[in-house]
Amino acid sequence: MAIEGTLPVEETLQKIICKVTRNNNVVLNPAGTFKELGADSMDVVQIMVALEEALGIEIVDNELKSIPDMASFIEYLKGKVAERKRQSHAFYRSK
């Protein structure tokens, strides 16, 4: 089943995967993997770099090892974005 009602993180991820894999018909399957989307190992590196740039986060390779599927990866990304926002708010409150 495809993820529906896309939020910014999902949209961003989908756009980046489409661009990197040169396939505009990518559908994010919650139980799927990058490999199933036609992404090779260098494509995955490129996707991670693009996500870091687009979302302003840092993706830690060691943390990815325990992520089994696309749904978990999206949750991971959302967590990173929320963490960045929290840190950003804390920074401005301290000013």
Place this chain on the structure above:
Amino acid sequence: MNRELAGKVSLVTGAARGIGRAIAIRLADMGSSVAVNDLPDNDEAVKVVREIGDSGGEAIVAPADVTDSKAVKAAVKQITDRWGKIDILVNNAGIIRHNLFLRISDADWDDVIATNLRGAYLCTRFALRTMLTQGWGRVINIASIAGITGGLGHTSYAASKGGLIAFTRGLASEVGVKNITVNAVAPGLVITAMTENLSQEARDAMLSRSALKRFGTAAEVAELVAFLATDRASYITGQVICIDSGVT
């Protein structure tokens, strides 16, 4: 005038003097915008930028100690904030410490490896990100024939340059699929501030093996680097090109 690098953005490390300076100026001559990297507070880097500007080129100083991850990251950000990308990275920053192996201090060994090898690793790590995104890039590592032949009194330098050559080949096989080429240029004896402290004996030994019976110039090395940066070199990757008057 050859302007085939117009629209490209280059980062040249260790570009305040010597071979790095010549490379920065040559890339700018060919139309590239150039970030001139060297250690912070290096007035020579400012002079290179001014010289490029006076010739109608575009350049900025991007100061950073290449062994410092945070500083390199900041320098790369400075460049991408200014020009949006980096197309060409020339890992030129390097130092040499002359001493026979058993007299090398741990600190000297670490300094040489850190600048010549870790520096290239860090600069490439950060600059490669924009190359991956745009699907085009050139990484050109300034190695040395010492990394191939070794040499009396500079084991640490030879080890660092040998490592840089292996780094070149490894990275080339990884990123070629993304249209990024990675090559090493291995100069022989080129007279610069870094090499002028070589003993006369070492110079004479080099000269005796030189087919052209002269030392190289930084401009000659820069010409090869500039060629590797162009689309004319699009099918060359993972190579170590010696520019040494037939010494190797």
